[in-house]
Amino acid sequence: MEIRLATHEDLSAIVEIQNWAIRNTTASFRFYDLDAEERTEWLDEHIEEGFPVLVAEDETGVLGYASYMQWLDMPGYRHTMENSIYVSPDAHGKGVGSRLLGELIHQAKKHGDVHVMLANIVSDNRGSLALHKKFGFTEAGFFPEVGRKHGQWLGIYLMQLMIDMVPHDPDVDDTGSVLYAGDAANPHV
16 A cells, blocks of 8 residues: 555546445534535645645555644644545545554644644544544544434534644744734734
């Protein structure tokens, strides 16, 4: 099995894998299939922002994919990423998720600007919970009955992995622009 960066040629397999999960599991609270255009924009955004999208592949094709992107779109969260991992149903239980998550964490450490990796995991997804715990994620919170799918209320575990990194300058972005210029007399301005 090879783990590599995804390309546009992988999008049909990525869409197929996630659409299976949307239709057949509670891993995603979506109720409608993704389409190629939506996933193309998603992949382009990841590439443009420098966030990895990885695929696991063998001689049969793409077995799964993983990605991370900034958790919330505010400058203060720029070092906090949220991951996403989907594995083809034919590849469940074969170590694909482990290989993908291991490489995703490696990519985050190599990037050097990631301090926290988060995972929102639905309460009945025991496999994903075990996988993340295996890689050192800890439970940061639980939100009971925040979603409903397949006729049941579901909770979400927020799992967190701390990654050693030292920000090069916590108040300045990569272009040198000051991200926060609070008034010393009123620091909340």
